[in-house]
Amino acid sequence: MAKDYPNLKIRNMKHSDIPAMVHIISTDLSPIDGKKAHKDLTDQSRKLYDDGQVFVAESEGKLLGLIGYWRMHYHPKTVCWMDWFGVEKNHRRTGIGSALLLYMLPVLAKKRYRMLCCEKSSKDIAAKLFYERYGFKEAGRIKKYWEDGGDWVVLVKKL
Ligand SMILES: CC(C)(COP(=O)(O)OP(=O)(O)OC[C@H]1O[C@@H](n2cnc3c(N)ncnc32)[C@H](O)[C@@H]1OP(=O)(O)O)[C@@H](O)C(=O)NCCC(=O)NCCS
Numbered sequence: 058m059a060k061d062y063p064n065l066k067i068r069n070m071k072h073s074d075i076p077a078m079v080h081i082i083s084t085d086l087s088p089i090d091g092k093k094a095h096k097d098l099t100d101q102s103r104k105l106y107d108d109g110q111v112f113v114a115e116s117e118g119k120l121l122g123l124i125g126y127w128r129m130h131y132h133p134k135t136v137c138w139m140d141w142f143g144v145e146k147n148h149r150r151t152g153i154g155s156a157l158l159l160y161m162l163p164v165l166a167k168k169r170y171r172m173l174c175c176e177k178s179s180k181d182i183a184a185k186l187f188y189e190r191y192g193f194k195e196a197g198r199i200k201k202y203w204e205d206g207g208d209w210v211v212l213v214k215k216l
Contacts, residue, residue: 061151062116067160070111070123075099077120078113078141086143097141105129108168111140112160114153121148124157126165126173137165139175154187166216173214178207188212 075098082094096102103109111125125140144153165173177184193212202209
Protein backbone atom coordinates (compact mmCIF):
# COMPACT_ATOMS: atom_id res chain seq x y z
CA MET A 58 0.00 0.00 0.00
CA ALA A 59 1.32 3.47 -0.97
CA LYS A 60 4.53 1.70 -1.97
CA ASP A 61 6.40 4.85 -3.02
CA TYR A 62 5.81 6.48 0.38
CA PRO A 63 7.12 4.31 3.21
CA ASN A 64 6.62 7.23 5.59
CA LEU A 65 3.07 8.02 4.51
CA LYS A 66 1.01 9.09 7.48
CA ILE A 67 -2.76 9.48 7.59
CA ARG A 68 -3.99 11.80 10.33
CA ASN A 69 -6.73 14.25 11.27
CA MET A 70 -6.48 17.55 9.45
CA LYS A 71 -5.14 20.53 11.38
CA HIS A 72 -6.04 24.15 10.83
CA SER A 73 -2.52 24.74 9.55
CA ASP A 74 -3.10 22.16 6.74
CA ILE A 75 -5.80 24.32 5.15
CA PRO A 76 -3.61 26.21 2.64
CA ALA A 77 -2.13 22.94 1.29
CA MET A 78 -5.57 21.34 1.20
CA VAL A 79 -7.01 24.34 -0.63
CA HIS A 80 -4.19 24.02 -3.14
CA ILE A 81 -5.01 20.36 -3.83
CA ILE A 82 -8.75 21.03 -4.05
CA SER A 83 -8.57 24.06 -6.30
CA THR A 84 -5.81 22.91 -8.63
CA ASP A 85 -6.24 19.12 -8.78
CA LEU A 86 -9.82 18.26 -7.83
CA SER A 87 -12.34 20.91 -8.63
CA PRO A 88 -12.28 24.15 -10.58
CA ILE A 89 -13.77 26.08 -7.62
CA ASP A 90 -11.76 29.01 -6.45
CA GLY A 91 -9.50 28.81 -3.44
CA LYS A 92 -11.65 31.10 -1.31
CA LYS A 93 -14.62 28.74 -1.55
CA ALA A 94 -12.45 25.73 -0.73
CA HIS A 95 -10.98 27.61 2.23
CA LYS A 96 -14.43 28.54 3.57
CA ASP A 97 -15.53 24.95 3.16
CA LEU A 98 -12.72 23.68 5.37
CA THR A 99 -13.05 26.14 8.22
CA ASP A 100 -14.51 25.20 11.57
CA GLN A 101 -17.47 27.46 10.95
CA SER A 102 -18.61 25.51 7.88
CA ARG A 103 -17.94 22.21 9.65
CA LYS A 104 -20.29 23.22 12.46
CA LEU A 105 -23.18 22.81 10.03
CA TYR A 106 -22.62 19.07 10.17
CA ASP A 107 -23.90 16.84 12.93
CA ASP A 108 -20.80 14.73 12.44
CA GLY A 109 -17.82 14.81 10.15
CA GLN A 110 -14.06 14.58 10.02
CA VAL A 111 -11.35 15.23 7.49
CA PHE A 112 -8.12 13.26 7.24
CA VAL A 113 -4.99 14.05 5.29
CA ALA A 114 -2.17 11.98 3.82
CA GLU A 115 1.28 13.38 4.50
CA SER A 116 4.73 12.24 3.49
CA GLU A 117 7.98 13.97 4.42
CA GLY A 118 6.01 17.01 5.55
CA LYS A 119 4.12 17.34 2.26
CA LEU A 120 0.37 16.98 2.05
CA LEU A 121 -0.54 14.59 -0.78
CA GLY A 122 -4.24 13.92 -0.36
CA LEU A 123 -7.35 14.28 1.72
CA ILE A 124 -10.57 12.44 2.54
CA GLY A 125 -13.50 13.10 4.80
CA TYR A 126 -17.09 12.36 5.61
CA TRP A 127 -20.07 14.32 6.86
CA ARG A 128 -23.62 13.85 8.07
CA MET A 129 -26.30 16.50 8.37
CA HIS A 130 -28.85 16.32 11.17
CA TYR A 131 -31.66 15.42 8.74
CA HIS A 132 -29.91 12.31 7.45
CA PRO A 133 -30.38 8.88 8.97
CA LYS A 134 -27.88 8.35 11.78
CA THR A 135 -26.41 5.34 9.99
CA VAL A 136 -25.66 7.11 6.71
CA CYS A 137 -22.79 9.46 5.98
CA TRP A 138 -21.46 11.11 2.83
CA MET A 139 -18.00 11.39 1.40
CA ASP A 140 -16.49 14.85 1.78
CA TRP A 141 -13.58 16.11 -0.33
CA PHE A 142 -11.56 13.12 -1.50
CA GLY A 143 -8.57 13.33 -3.74
CA VAL A 144 -4.88 12.92 -4.27
CA GLU A 145 -2.46 15.40 -5.78
CA LYS A 146 -2.27 14.75 -9.52
CA ASN A 147 1.41 13.79 -9.69
CA HIS A 148 1.04 11.25 -6.89
CA ARG A 149 -1.95 9.24 -8.08
CA ARG A 150 -1.94 5.48 -8.72
CA THR A 151 0.55 4.94 -5.92
CA GLY A 152 -1.92 3.76 -3.27
CA ILE A 153 -2.51 7.05 -1.43
CA GLY A 154 -6.25 7.12 -2.23
CA SER A 155 -6.52 3.53 -0.98
CA ALA A 156 -4.58 4.38 2.19
CA LEU A 157 -6.95 7.29 2.89
CA LEU A 158 -10.11 5.27 2.31
CA LEU A 159 -8.86 2.28 4.29
CA TYR A 160 -8.00 4.58 7.18
CA MET A 161 -11.47 6.14 7.20
CA LEU A 162 -13.61 3.00 6.82
CA PRO A 163 -12.91 1.60 10.32
CA VAL A 164 -13.52 5.06 11.79
CA LEU A 165 -16.98 5.03 10.20
CA ALA A 166 -17.70 1.47 11.31
CA LYS A 167 -16.74 2.38 14.88
CA LYS A 168 -19.24 5.22 14.74
CA ARG A 169 -21.85 2.65 13.69
CA TYR A 170 -22.39 4.02 10.22
CA ARG A 171 -23.83 1.37 7.92
CA MET A 172 -23.56 3.21 4.62
CA LEU A 173 -21.08 5.58 2.99
CA CYS A 174 -22.48 7.48 0.00
CA CYS A 175 -20.61 9.51 -2.52
CA GLU A 176 -21.36 11.42 -5.66
CA LYS A 177 -19.34 11.81 -8.80
CA SER A 178 -19.65 12.53 -12.49
CA SER A 179 -19.92 9.67 -14.97
CA LYS A 180 -16.95 11.31 -16.67
CA ASP A 181 -14.65 10.66 -13.70
CA ILE A 182 -13.33 7.33 -14.90
CA ALA A 183 -10.49 7.05 -12.36
CA ALA A 184 -12.98 7.60 -9.53
CA LYS A 185 -15.36 5.02 -11.04
CA LEU A 186 -12.61 2.40 -11.19
CA PHE A 187 -11.36 3.28 -7.73
CA TYR A 188 -14.81 3.04 -6.16
CA GLU A 189 -15.58 -0.22 -7.98
CA ARG A 190 -12.35 -1.66 -6.64
CA TYR A 191 -13.57 -0.93 -3.11
CA GLY A 192 -17.07 -2.34 -3.51
CA PHE A 193 -19.10 0.83 -4.01
CA LYS A 194 -22.27 0.17 -6.02
CA GLU A 195 -24.21 2.63 -8.15
CA ALA A 196 -27.43 3.64 -6.38
CA GLY A 197 -28.76 6.37 -8.63
CA ARG A 198 -28.06 8.55 -11.61
CA ILE A 199 -29.37 11.78 -13.16
CA LYS A 200 -28.50 11.85 -16.82
CA LYS A 201 -26.67 14.83 -18.34
CA TYR A 202 -26.71 16.65 -15.00
CA TRP A 203 -23.37 18.43 -15.28
CA GLU A 204 -22.60 21.23 -17.68
CA ASP A 205 -20.13 19.06 -19.59
CA GLY A 206 -22.88 16.47 -20.19
CA GLY A 207 -21.73 14.09 -17.47
CA ASP A 208 -24.32 12.18 -15.43
CA TRP A 209 -24.59 12.73 -11.67
CA VAL A 210 -23.92 9.35 -10.11
CA VAL A 211 -24.50 8.33 -6.50
CA LEU A 212 -22.51 5.37 -5.22
CA VAL A 213 -22.98 3.52 -1.97
CA LYS A 214 -20.72 1.32 0.08
CA LYS A 215 -22.21 -0.83 2.83
CA LEU A 216 -20.08 -0.72 5.96
C1 LIG B 1 -9.94 8.70 -7.27
C2 LIG B 1 -8.58 9.01 -6.63
C3 LIG B 1 -8.80 9.63 -5.25
C4 LIG B 1 -7.81 7.67 -6.48
O1 LIG B 1 -6.62 7.93 -5.75
P1 LIG B 1 -5.25 7.12 -6.06
O2 LIG B 1 -4.30 7.42 -4.97
O3 LIG B 1 -4.80 7.41 -7.44
O4 LIG B 1 -5.78 5.62 -5.96
P2 LIG B 1 -4.92 4.29 -5.69
O5 LIG B 1 -3.53 4.46 -6.20
O6 LIG B 1 -5.07 3.92 -4.26
O7 LIG B 1 -5.70 3.25 -6.61
C5 LIG B 1 -6.37 2.10 -6.11
C6 LIG B 1 -7.01 1.35 -7.26
O8 LIG B 1 -8.07 2.13 -7.84
C7 LIG B 1 -8.09 1.90 -9.27
N1 LIG B 1 -7.71 3.12 -9.97
C8 LIG B 1 -7.43 4.33 -9.41
N2 LIG B 1 -7.14 5.24 -10.37
C9 LIG B 1 -7.23 4.60 -11.55
C10 LIG B 1 -7.03 5.02 -12.89
N3 LIG B 1 -6.67 6.26 -13.22
N4 LIG B 1 -7.23 4.09 -13.88
C11 LIG B 1 -7.57 2.82 -13.58
N5 LIG B 1 -7.76 2.36 -12.30
C12 LIG B 1 -7.61 3.25 -11.30
C13 LIG B 1 -7.06 0.79 -9.52
O9 LIG B 1 -7.73 -0.44 -9.33
C14 LIG B 1 -6.07 1.04 -8.41
O10 LIG B 1 -5.28 -0.09 -8.07
P3 LIG B 1 -3.93 -0.41 -8.92
O11 LIG B 1 -3.16 0.87 -9.01
O12 LIG B 1 -3.26 -1.45 -8.07
O13 LIG B 1 -4.39 -0.90 -10.25
C15 LIG B 1 -7.71 9.95 -7.54
O14 LIG B 1 -7.75 9.47 -8.87
C16 LIG B 1 -8.18 11.40 -7.54
O15 LIG B 1 -7.77 12.20 -6.70
N6 LIG B 1 -9.08 11.75 -8.51
C17 LIG B 1 -9.60 13.11 -8.61
C18 LIG B 1 -10.61 13.40 -7.53
C19 LIG B 1 -11.74 12.39 -7.49
O16 LIG B 1 -12.20 11.91 -8.52
N7 LIG B 1 -12.18 12.09 -6.26
C20 LIG B 1 -13.21 11.11 -6.03
C21 LIG B 1 -14.51 11.54 -6.54
S1 LIG B 1 -15.47 12.27 -5.28
